[in-house]
Amino acid sequence: MLGVSRFIKVTDINAAQLRSGAYRQRSAIWALVFKEFKIRLGKSRIGFFWTMVEPIIGMIMFGLIRLSIGQSEVHHVPVMLFIGTGFIVFNAFxxxxNFIPNAIIANQGLLNYPQVKPIDTILARFILSIWLHLLASSFMLLLLWWVTGDHPSFVDPLLCIQTLVLATLLGLGVAFLIAIYGTQHESVFKLIGIIGMPMMILSGVMISMNELSASARQYLAWNPIIHLVEGFRHGAFGTRLFPEYDLGYPTLVTVLLLGLGYALYYNYRFKLLMK
Amino acid sequence: MIQLENVSKYYATPGGRHYVLKDVSFTVPDHAQLGVLGPNGAGKSTLMRLFSGVDVPNKGRIIRTGSISWPMGLASSMQNALTGKENARFACQIQGISHKQVGEVVEGIRDFAEIGKYFDMPVRTYSSGMRARLNFAIAMAFDFNCYIIDELTAVGDQNFKNKSRATFEKKRQNASFIKVSHSLEELRAECNMGLVLNKGSATIYDSFAEAEEVYLQNIK
Structure with missing residues (x-):
């Protein structure tokens, strides 16, 4: 009898704690999101402006390169739109x-509140970067539509959403790992800037996989982002997919990275709190 | 009430684990006004962080009932890029103050801190005195069942000091507190219980005088 009543009591407590725990985390994350937003806007309007304009400049630069060698379309898609959608998916990743990995260090003072856990600072920055990215992407598409009259037809909108969500989560997976290591060894942060540019070229932002030879495709197909970029274009324009295309691959990588990230977070949770 | 069950807390150092607490169990009762004593580096601040739930033990568990504050004091809970007002607002949101009341509480903090137009400027521009004033004003804006105080002392001119003391006096009539202070005199005047930290052990005493005696023996 005693055992049974005790068991019930314990689970009751656990359920209540779980509820209040989830509530605590939600309000902590929202408070952090608004705070980050305020800092981002307050510190530099230029920073916000750059977030909106950077993908457009990239699109125009690479678009002009392709236009200058006489290519105005890639698989019947206007070249600017083709490259622009490449940036939308790549930038989701x-x-x-540059923003999420510093989250723990930048919020060190606020970790003194028991309600704020290191992982909340990462999630808050993740939420804010999704917002800004969606804003920048919509801005880019509307501007293109307005200037050139071209727009995606979104033949498979679900696939577009799916690839975008996967790209953001894949980005979170990588940023999470960098955050955990970078908080302990700050030199890790420097890698991000170095790898960014080659990654963009290798992710099919300005080329299509079907323009390449089979042997080149085989190497590039190891990059999970290229599957997402091409998948998005397939959903947006109905362009043909490349033979090695497999959405399961980036999904698997994303799940593994997030799992590894959380495991490492759990493992280093004491160190991340240390000042 | 805060109850520690077989709690161990250590830090990894190149020379092996450094234990701050080693298999410690005790209970801080509801009406405790507890002064924590221990030499420098004994882990007083770590213990305060464990009490409030900022940090977690490596082994064992801590059971808390009632609302418990964050560790208030030198380690300020502020972000330098935000203004005083935004920091105050953040504290309100974190403590679960409803939207309607946030403005009111923030204005209360503005009045208490008496830092004038600096309240609307980033904390990084503050002098250490202003920072301490804001810190104290935010700490006193909420009602907790138990205050965790790590060297949060009244600062500023005589007027502000008196006001701070009076406010805290009022708070402690209905709340318990756990306090670390470099001033034995202050603890002696305010505490009815004592906790002595020594080389990984922690012992609680029902009278502060007794705790003080043990502590003074330890550091001899």
Whole structure:
């Protein structure tokens, strides 16, 4: 009898703690999101402006290169739009990469509140970078539509959403790992800037996999982002997918990275709190 | 009430684990006004962080009932890029103050801190005195069942000091507190219980005088 009543009591407590725990985390994350937003806007309007304009400048630069060698379309897609959509998917992966990994260090003072856990600071920055990315992407598409009259037809909108969500989560997975290591060894942060540019070229932002030879494709197909970029374009324009295309691959990588990130977070949770 | 069950806390150092607490169990009762004593580096601040739930033990568990504050004091809970007002607002949101009341509480903090127009400027521009004033004003804006105080002392001119003391006096009539202070005199005047930290052990005493005696023996 005693055992049974005790058991019930314990689970009751656990359920209540779980509820209040989830509530605590939600309000902590929202408070952090608003705070980050305020800092981001307050510190530099230029920073916000740059977030909106950077992908457009990239699109125009690479677009002009292709236009200058006489290519105005890639698989019947206007070249600017083709490259622009490449940036939309790639930046979903990349946009938080300079911002999320510093989250724990930048919020060190606020970790003194028991309600704020290191992981909350990462999630808050992740949420903010999604917002900014969606804003920048919509801005880019509307501007293109307005200037050139071209726009995606979104033949498979679900696939577009799926690839975008996967790209943001894949980005979170990588940023999470960098955050955990970088908080302990700050030199790790320097890698981000070095790897960014080659990654963009290798992710099919301005080329299509079907323009390449089979042997080149085999190497590039190891990059999970290229599957997402091409998948998004397939959903947006109905362009043909490349033979090695497999959405399961980036999904698997994302799940593994997030799992590894959380395991490492759990393992280093004491160190991350240390000042 | 805060109850520690077989709690161990250590830090990894190149020379092996450094234990701050080693298999420690005790209970801080509801009406405790507890002064924590221990030599420098004994882990007083770590213990305060464990009490409030900022940090977690490596082994064992800590059971808390009632609302417990963050560790208030030198380690300020502020972000330098934010203004005083935004820091105050953040503290409100974190403590679960409803939207309607946030403005009111923030204005209360502005009045208490008496730092004038600096309240609307980034904390990084503050002098250490202003920072301490804001810190104290935010700490006193909420009602907790138990205050965790790590060297949070009244600062500023005589007027502000008196006001701070009076406010805290009022708070402690309905709340318990756990306090670390470099001033034995202050603890002696305020505490009815004592906790002595010594080389990984922690012992609680029902009278502060007794705790003080043990502590003074330890550091001899």
């Amino acid at each position: 990349r946009s938080g990469m």
